Structure formats: structure tokens, C-alpha cells
Amino acid sequence: MPSGNLSRRTLLGAAGAAAVTALPVLPALSSLVPEAVADSQSSLAALADLRFGMFNHFNMGTFTDEEWATPGQDPALFAPTAVDCAQWAAAAAAAKMSYGVLTTKHHDGFCLWPTAYNDYNVATSSYPHDIVAQYVDAFRARGLRVGLYFSVWDRTYTVQAYDTRHGVAADQVIQPGDLIYILNQITELLTNYGTIDMFVTDGYAWQMGQQSISYQRVREHVKSLQPDIVMIDHGGLSVPFLGDAIYFEEPLGVTSPTGNTYASLQGQTISNGWFWHPSTPTTDPMSKASVLSHLADLEPKYTSFILNCPPNRNGRLDDNIVTRLAEAGAAWSPDTSRPALPAQMPRAEHPVTPVSAYATGFHTGEGPMNAIDGLSDKNFETCWSTWGLTLPHSVTIDLGGVWSNISTLEYLPKQWNRTDSTDGDITAYTISTSTDGTTFTQVAAGTWTGDRTTKVAEWPARGAGFVRIRIDSGTGGYSNIGGVRIGGRSAVPVLVSRILPADGTVHRLVNRNSGKVVDVSDAGTANGTNILQRPWNGQANQKWTFVDAGDGYYKVKGVGSGKLMEVAGLSRVDGGNVGLWSDDSVPQQHWAVTPTGDGYFYLTNRLSGRSLNVDGGSTADGANVDQWTYNGAAQEQWEIIAL
16 A cells, blocks of 8 residues: 555644744853853763753653653643742752753653744643743753753654654654744744753654664754753763763663763753653652762753753642752862863764765674764664674765765764674774765775774864765674764855756666666555556656655656656565555655666665665566665666766
8 A cells, every 4th residue: 555645744833923022042052161152062061060950741641640641631631730940940049050951842742832833832731831942041040050851752743753663653654844843943943042051852863773863963053052061862872972961760760871971951850750640749759869879970060950850730849849949059169170081982963864874794683874863862773883894894975965074973882782882883984985976085084992982083174975984893803883973063064056956857766686666656646556567668658767865865857747657555574565645744755866887876765774675686578666675786777868
């Protein structure tokens, strides 16, 4: 069944931003460091100096007794009697905390501000007041810094991945409009409430990854609105990768290690859950001794302790929590003799989101697309692996076009479920770049220590559309790549050119193995018509144009039908069928076009990460065209010939 009848939806909500009273602007985090310039080092040093802060999980789950509120509930259920953010801020100040972070939107999608982009927010609730505005005003009045937590994963507005592991409907898939929805809501949060010091995302690296929702687009947008803001992601990692600083999630068993020198936060909850529950007022909170022990442990590690304090259904912190915070504050003072934050590792500050990747070899089920999908979490991690193969091997990353100012590669070794502490870590590498996918120039080479920490390679900024990393040696004789991030360090990359012109030029697609072309069955034009291969006869049903789909992808449009080539049924598996469907601007209709380096191309589907393929490598007329994991086979490679 073609995918056209599944998950084709439009962006909900109206254009425009919610009207919010302008708030006073405080200096950015970087200004806390004397004579500092607005750069990542000074911002991260200021973050580390915050030391102790309050997390406030207050949202729909407060009223439904759920840690993850069920999506799509009646917004009238959100019914605090009198939200008292000033009381929260006073309790934070009494504890000698220096900042607060508010859950503006959790995984169910309910928003604590009157967003213009959905109907599931405070404006339609039993408490139609802007809680984000109340929060930032109250905390600033106490001299406290402000951070906003924002779940990218939105289960009411179905901004979610194909992921039954976390109760997500199997027919859901990220749509291009979802990115617009997210960026619009981020704009509201980062323009209507003055300077925000931290922007904390969740449901990203462990739920959908950087491909489904472009990290490049999100990061550049956030930094364009608030350049000095520190971005942090709840991704289960204990080394830098996504974001500027690390978030150690203690309840997952992820804690700041001995000797840590990365600017970071470690989160824990003071009570019996992230959200308030009916038993919270009578549950003994985290002991004063435990709070002080956390601070004593984390402060030398440049790790701020962010302690979650959930407000109750009246909109206030319970007395037992307020008392405990005051007790801790009376017994603790920051260690002003701690040395300054050491120099932080260089980063790809301006990343480019790749569209495809191929490798000279890989272990079954651990292909090169895993190196760029951004799924890196304690409970769900993917990686490219050469286990069982003899090095050297290489992986080539397609950036979806030639970008200027490419200078940096970050490598994330496999983090979890390791049989050995350094198993598969890259210890020697060579990096080359190309503008056409054919001619590569070496730009960097070196060695890395075999451990699980993030590694960085840099070279003089240059234009590149393809970056190839060759693994020359690795611990255990093979390599794993949990993630790769490529971009510019000091300058924002700008798209210079694309592989194919999206100018209406007509092409035929000739399979390398069979010599036959992509054809529409019986010259059909109906949605769901099958695509197969036949000898070239010059008919319109064998002619195709490439249309820019945005973010480095193309739509492949049939001249005879006016419809698009797509993977049917939202399939993500080998053998998923390919057919025609009307242009609905959905990921299963978007294809990355990557040169093999010898005159052919492979086409990678945006939804599935699999490539256009002739079933079974058949050379017969009428053989079916489907998708398959790219392995360099001739039946997956196509000559694209302009007519």
C-alpha cells in the first residue's frame, strides 16, 4: 500500500507570534566573565560558575499524575489555582541557587505560554496566563539566571519518530512542516522573554536524531536569536556532542566522572518524580546531606547541580521541599577558590546536517547511515562498525551540496553496550574533502587516544560537499563511529552549489547493473502506480526531473505523470516498494543524490535511509524497483543522463 494515506498532514496553527509584554534584558552568560568576548569558552565558563540551580517540571503531568502525560488531553485539565513563581524563586535563592530552568513544553506538547502555533497551551486551559513570562520575571527579580526546557518531541502534534520503543504510533514520521513548527515556537521563546541563558532540548538525540529534525537548522536559528545562549540536550551522553554543554541525567545512571573538565550540568530530582504527584507533599525529599554531597562532588568537576523541584497543583512548591532547600542553602557556599574552567575542546560550532553516507565496508546492520543519524543515547544508540573486517576502511559523508567554510569534524565513539572500554575506537585517521564526490583532497591526518571521549579534527576552512574519514587503525583492529558532526568552527557555512540543477532539466535514470531505465508501470498516473525497469524507449513515463526539496534533498518527478517517486507504506525496510504519488512534501518523497565517484549515483530516501534498487539485481524487463541498504552493488547505482 502506498504511503500516501499515512501521516500526510499539514502544519497546524496560525502564523504570527503570541503577543507578550517586553521584558528587561539581562546581560548574557558570557558577560559574567570579566572582559570576556562573546565566545563559547566564556559562555561555558560562566555556565560552570553557576554551580547550583533549580529545575521546575510543571506542566500537564502535574495534573494527570503522569511523568509523561498522555498526549492530546483536554487542556482544561491544566488548572492551577494561583501559580506563584515568586515563591519558587525565593526558595531557589534561599538554597543559594543561581538559576532556574522551566519545562515550557514536555513530551505531550502542552505549552506554558500562549503559543500561536497550537491549541494545546495555557491560553485554552483553565489557567489562561503566560507562565513563562511569570517565571522569567520572578527569577530575574531574585537576581537568578533563566533557562528554558523545550521538548522537540511533541506527541500531541505528532512531532515524533517511527519508534515503537517509546509508545510512538508506527505510522508517524517527521514531516518537513514539523521543523517549521519547532522553529516558530523557538522564535516565540527566544524573542518574547528577554535574554535566556540556557536552552535545554529533550526528546531529540534519543528519539529522532539530527537527520529527522535538522540540528543545523535548529542550532543556527537558536544562535541567531540569542548568540550567547548555551544549548544543552538531554541525550544520555557523558561527553560533548549535541549542544554546547553536557547534561548528565543521574536517574539514568549517567553522572559526571572523576576528573571531568567539560562544562556541564547534572540533573536529579528532590522528590519522588520529575513531576509532582499526590504523594510528594508527604514524601521525605532528598536529604540535606545528599544535596551537600552532590555539590561537593560536582563543583570540582565544573558540573552544575540542577535539582528538580516540582510545583504542586496550586502552583506552589510544597513546604517539605521549601524547608529542605533552605536547610541546604544555610549549610553551603560556593567554592570561590576553584580554578577557572580549563580550555574547552574545539567544536563544529556551525554544523551542516548530512543527507547520506556510504562506506567501503561495514558489519551487518551497522551501516554508514548510522554514523550520521544522531541517535546517541544510553537506551538507544546506533553506530557504523567495521567489526569483522580488516582496516583500513572509510566512510564518506554527503553534505547535500557544496558548503563554504568547512573546517571541523567531530567523532563520537560508540558509548554504550561496549564489550571493552576502548573496543573499536579510532586511533589513526586520514580526512579528505571533495566538491564533486569524485576527486578528494587530503586535509587532515593524525592519531587519537583509544577511549570513548569525543574527538576533533580541524583543517583550514574550505568548500566541501563530501567529507571522507579513513580509519587507518583502531583498538581491537576495527572501528565504531557512533556519530560524526561536520561544519565550520568560526564561520557559518553557506550553501554554494548542489549536485544536480533543480531547473526542470529532464533526465533518464539508467541502472548500472541492467542498463535499463526507471519506468512507470503501464505509463500510469494514478497514486500508487508501481515503478519498475524497462529498456529506454523515450516515452514520458521514463523521463524525470529533479526538484529541490530543501535541506539537501530532491524530489524525483515523473514527466508523464507529474507525480513523485516515493517509498510506499512508510517502509524503512529492505525491499520496501517504490511507486508514484502526488507531491505531499513528505520525507518518503525526498531523495539524496550522491555520486559514487565513477560517473554513477545512488539515491537515498530521506525517510528510510535506504537506496533506490532493482529487486534482486534483476536484468529482466519489468523487474521491480524498490529500496535496499546501500552496499555499493551495481543494482543500487544509477547513471543520471540529461536529455
